[in-house]
Amino acid sequence: MDLKRIQMKIESLMGLTGHRWKNTPNGLYSINLHRVGDLEKTSGDPNVFSCTEEQLSAHLAFMKTQFDIVSLNEVKEFIAQPSLLSKRRCMTITFDDGYADNYECAFPILKSHNVPAAFFIATGLIGNSVLPWWDKVAYILKHKQLKQVQLKSWKHPVCFKGDMKLFIRHVLKEIKATGMELEQQIQELEEISAFQGLYPTPEFMDWEQLKLMHQQGMTIGAHSHHHYILSALTDEDILFELQHSKHLLEKHLGINVNAFSYPVGNQSTYNDGVIEALKSSGYELAFNFRPGVNFHIDKKRYDLHRFPIEPNMTPDDFKQMVSYAKVY
Structure with missing residues (x-):
């Protein structure tokens, strides 16, 4: 736990958060x-x-x-x-x-x-x-029920530990962190998961x-x-x-x-x-x-x-x- 979180926890226990809130700056x-x-x-x-x-x-x-x-x-x-x-x-x-x-x-x-x-x-x-890349990743992980994911550019695998929302978040974090082309990483994920289905219809506004x-x-x-x-x-x-x-x-x-x-x-x-x-x-x-x-x-x-x-x-x-x- 970093120093800021320790400070927040201590001040919260002491009832000082309300005082801080009243004095938030303009x-x-x-x-x-x-x-x-x-x-x-x-x-x-x-x-x-x-x-x-x-x-x-x-x-x-x-x-x-x-x-x-x-x-x-x-x-x-x-x-x-x-x-x-x-x-x-x-x-x-x-x-x-x-x-x-x-x-x-x-x-x-x-x-x-x-x-x-x-x-x-x-x-x-x-x-x-076309579904955006982050929704594609989530759909694959849900659809294929993978227990772990490791793309070639990653140093360590991301493992499923019972919480799908958290699993998706951690996989997306690794994808963002590599700096590699996103579509290339999605294609690799499709290949290692043997995903060959159709993606759902995207849900975005129109003009x-x-x-x-x-x-x-x-x-x-x-x-x-x-x-x-x-x-x-x-x-x-x-x-x-x-x-x-x-x-x-x-x-x-x-x-x-x-x-x-x-x-x-x-x-x-x-x-x-x-x-x-x-x-x-x-x-x-x-x-x-x-x-x-x-x-x-x-x-x-x-x-x-x-x-x-x-x-x-x-x-x-x-x-x-x-x-x-x-x-x-």
């Missing part, structure tokens, strides 16, 4: 979600589910009492004039990928609470019949649903085209991922797209070269997927932090996560 807080619904019913990756519909409604009700919920347009105002943020504790609500349940489940709940959100879309998944959400106050941003790990790509491929996704969103929706979220979003998945490509492609801000409070927002606008919403997270869980977060 700044921009952002939460990130992916899928909304019942993770037990999916044929794909259960790890991309953030919460149920009931939990989302409860999260929004809680956030509204604790933060000023703002749109990405207001975030751009803070970037232009950082002093606007110095006396406010604001929050942006974001969703990644573009799953259909964002429209079918999350969108009506957001409207019922009268709060804006931003949806970052991997455009290669919109109107496409009309995205257009309707934008028309009713939601912001649409880009999440690349293929959802590849950008730092593993050539400079040419990085520019394609950034510019093609922006082009498609602007073409189909008739909007100006200037916000981005990094696929996967941990520190190893983007770098200075990716940020320079974002700037040259006309993006004005970008979000990672690392917890933290955004304060120096003008200087860090291509590296904005987000807190994850996890299944069964309670307000106390959220308070503890935020209370011990770094300020950037």
Whole structure:
């Protein structure tokens, strides 16, 4: 257990978490979600589910009492004039990928609470019949009931220990960590598992649903085209991922797209070269997927932090996560 976790545990036992929460600093807080619904019913990756519909409604009700919920347009105002943020504790609500349940489940709940959100879309998944790579991995592992997996580039196997959700998460972690081409690794997994079946139909929004959400106050941003790990790509491929996704969103929706979220979003998945490509492609801000409070927002606008919403997270869980977060 690292020192931070020890500190959190000790202070929690001493009842000090509430004091920390009351003294959280002003700044921009952002939460990130992916899928909304019942993770037990999916044929794909259960790890991309953030919460149920009931939990989302409860999260929004809680956030509204604790933060000023703002749109990405207001975030751009803070970037232009950082002093606007110095006396406010604001929050942006974001969703990644573009799953259909964002429209079918999350969108009506957001409207019922009268709060804006931003949806970052991997455009290669919109109107496409191809399942994304992480859902392919999950489907194979569930379908073939493998006891362990080891691809050629891995040093150690990943073993099934009774928890399929955790097994899928660990296999995906190894795939992301290799830096090798994702489709090549999926093909190798298909071969070693003798998978020859058909994948299920992907569950993503279509262009009309995205257009309707934008028309009713939601912001649409880009999440690349293929959802590849950008730092593993050539400079040419990085520019394609950034510019093609922006082009498609602007073409189909008739909007100006200037916000981005990094696929996967941990520190190893983007770098200075990716940020320079974002700037040259006309993006004005970008979000990672690392917890933290955004304060120096003008200087860090291509590296904005987000807190994850996890299944069964309670307000106390959220308070503890935020209370011990770094300020950037």
